[in-house]
Amino acid sequence: MKRILAVDDSASMRQMVAFTLKSAGFEVAEAADGAIALEMAKKESFSLVLCDVNMPNMDGIALVRALRQLPAYKFTPLLMLTTESGAEKKQEGKQAGATGWLVKPFNPDQLIATVNKVIG
Amino acid sequence: MGIDLARFHQTFFEESFEGLDAMESALLRLSPQTADREAINGIFRAAHSIKGGAATFGFNEVSAFTHLLETLLDEMRAGVRPVGGAEIDVLLRAVDVLRELLHAARDGGSADPAAVQQIGDALTRLLATPAADDGTPPRAAPSAAPPGTWRIRFVPQPQIFTSGNDPLRILRALSQLGELDVCCDTTRLPGLADADPERCYLAWELVLRSACDREAIAEVFAWVEDECELSIEPWRADGDACADTSASARRQAAEAQPLRLIEGGRTTDGAVAEPAARTAQRTESSSIRVATEKIDSLINLVGELVITEAMLQQLARTLDPVMHEKLLAGLALLDRNTRQIQEAVMATRMLPVDFVFSRFPRVVRDLAAKLGKQVRLQTVGEATELDKSVIECIADPLTHLVRNAIDHGIERPAERIAAGKDATGTIRLSAAHQGGHIVIEVADDGRGLDRTRIIAKARERGLAAAETMSDEEVWRLIFEPGFSTAETVTDVSGRGVGMDVVKKNVDALSGTIEVASTAGWGTRITIRLPLTLAILDGMSVRVGDEVFIIPLASVAESLQPSPGQIRSVAGCARVIKLRNEYVPLVSLREIYGVRTGAHDPAHGLVVVLESGGRRIAAVVDELVGQQQVVIKSIESNYRRVPGISGATILGDGRVALITDVAEILRIGSRAQAA
């Protein structure tokens, strides 16, 4: 089963993402900030990482940058969950090595479609 | 896919209210001089999360309003918008509005539209004043391309795989838009020996027949637009796309042959990473939410465990220690483990007192502004922990005390200056552990309590008050029902609840409240509370054949009275002389109507009980011991019992009743008066 890491400091968003993806048949692990996510990613392997941009401890951009440095995540799709207002964040994220983004707000169907597009 | 988002609402509201609290306290710490970047970042993050969640879960009013807030904060954290007093004020009021909007969204009501409008306008006005630099880039006007056929040239950069993107995925997405003809350009492909499987050497010429607009196609490439050369052009001529493209290009039919090679490379990479997953430990986020009922049920179960364990210990005492060495060693271990579990479980209910203290910066700020006073709030010991239920019960009384201190204690600036004081008054909130108690103090450096006025007021209210009373006795008058020292009833502290309600709340928690005050120097109110309501350190006493538990915190001393120490006053009421003081004496045997056991007053012991600054001596037959007991309610299956605050279960499984010391004092004083 494809394993996905969902990273968001907002518990409700994290739960929504995890629940949605689990119901779509993915295995999902959750992390509340970038630092936790990075530690998890080092210990386990994930087919996809979905991360929020604004987070305490380590933000999404820094997480993407750090993950790309890891050999295991050299080619792994890393998607940022961002808001429309963060146009420059998208660019910053891309430069850090993000695969792409999903614009908040998104509904469960959009999330599944995007994830399927990437790793389906 | 039918996922009901409502299941996440609860979490969303909880985290949003927490976020608002965090925003509020951070905003209150922000001062225009010390606009701390990290603090602003934190506030921004909170707003950002609320907006994202609200939009996702369909609370559009919340997300629209938060958007304004967020935009302002974003400019502040980018340093292009000054963080002035006016901005902080508006942001604070916006937090209030947001809280109302969230309440309305949760409970189905509606927020005050005028307030939403007013603060929304204020935010918009602030945003309309130009920031130092408008951070938003101009948006490209959408191109209105006609539907039909599109010609797309897509040349990914060689390192495109390192962003996790895959040209094959993009081609698949395009093919979903319409009919897609694909020509693969392999001119850049080196010999197999030189090929790096991690690089992409291919390019594509594509013809898409679709009614979609240019935007939709650009959208497919959105993630890679900076990682490729891309052209999207409407193409009128119908024909073979491949035939029409650059003559220099070697073309192949768009079979995924080369892509398979690339995919193979990735597969290998993935396979290396895969086994790591098997050995990995799953780490979870650092905290979880648990319903209070679950914790309470855990506490009850641990209570049972403690009782069972005490029962086993009691049985074990009759065993021969030599013959049952191992069993006894096991029991000793069980004893230790049980205590540890109990402590650990109780700790889950403990919260830092900051949960209450954190509301006061706002209370002080708002109230001081309203009353035209200058007040500085100092908090000490915010990290001191106490039981959640105690925190909940103490929040309102503390708020009342703080409001009172600002309203009645702290003088107006002019008055303070005239008195040679700093124009800004200080309110100091502190919390500290003392034994099994938490001591919370509310101190101000205001004018202090006015002895004369309190006595006059008390008389006016028909309370017994004399000039000869000690200060301590006078201060105690303010806790009498219906007493209020304010000359005019303000809407601040004169809400019909007075200090008597504060006192009642503290009493209900088996706590004590004390006042110290010096005219011109200020007032200090000290509240002592048990750390938890679930467990009590008790002294077990025997009265006749019955055992009662007296809260140890209320036991001042115990003694064997000498003949002549006990005297009758006015015929029936008795007192005991303790050093230079006469303390009223009551018999627990009489109060509890115990009829068993021989009553030999000569052998009785006296336990001096203390509550709310008053003392009473209670006669018992024997002091059995001290122990920690789990408090059980009698009222859940029975009614209130006078003089009894609850029950507990002793080591042998029997029920023992817990003495309500405050009530014994009342009963005692009635008996004295009779």
Place this chain on the structure above:
Amino acid sequence: MDTTIVRSAPPASAPPLDSASGGEFLTFRLGDEEYGVDILKVQEIRGYDTVTRIPDAPAFIKGVINLRGTIVPVVDLRMKLSVGRVAYDAFTVMIILNLGRRIVGVVVDSVSDVIALKPDQVRPAPEIGTVIDTRHIIGIGTIDERMLILLDIERLMLSADMQLVGQAA
């Protein structure tokens, strides 16, 4: 009077469980009369345990017991109704009643058995002289030669007369 612990099965002639005012009843004796209470209200039957006396309670409220961590009051119905022989020995039994929000223990002379009554075996309570107020009686059940006074035990126990519930001040 002999004390019997619940017999496992009702008599073979017992009719099957029915609805309406019929149903299964736990029967017990108080003095010369036999009573029945809705079996669904009965949590368990226990021997008489050490009871802790409560101050300021009438004599028929024996006190409180520890029922697996819950404090439960115990009423001696024999004393309350002045019937039977009030003694506490190895044969004395307590019926633990679960009345929805409250749990109460009741001491009776003896517990007999569980019987099922069809609605047609239950008649309205006549205005006859029993020791229990007619308001607290659902009806009279008859089975063979036996006559059972079927109690509305919840109403009886929570009535002001029982003094188990705090009265609004």
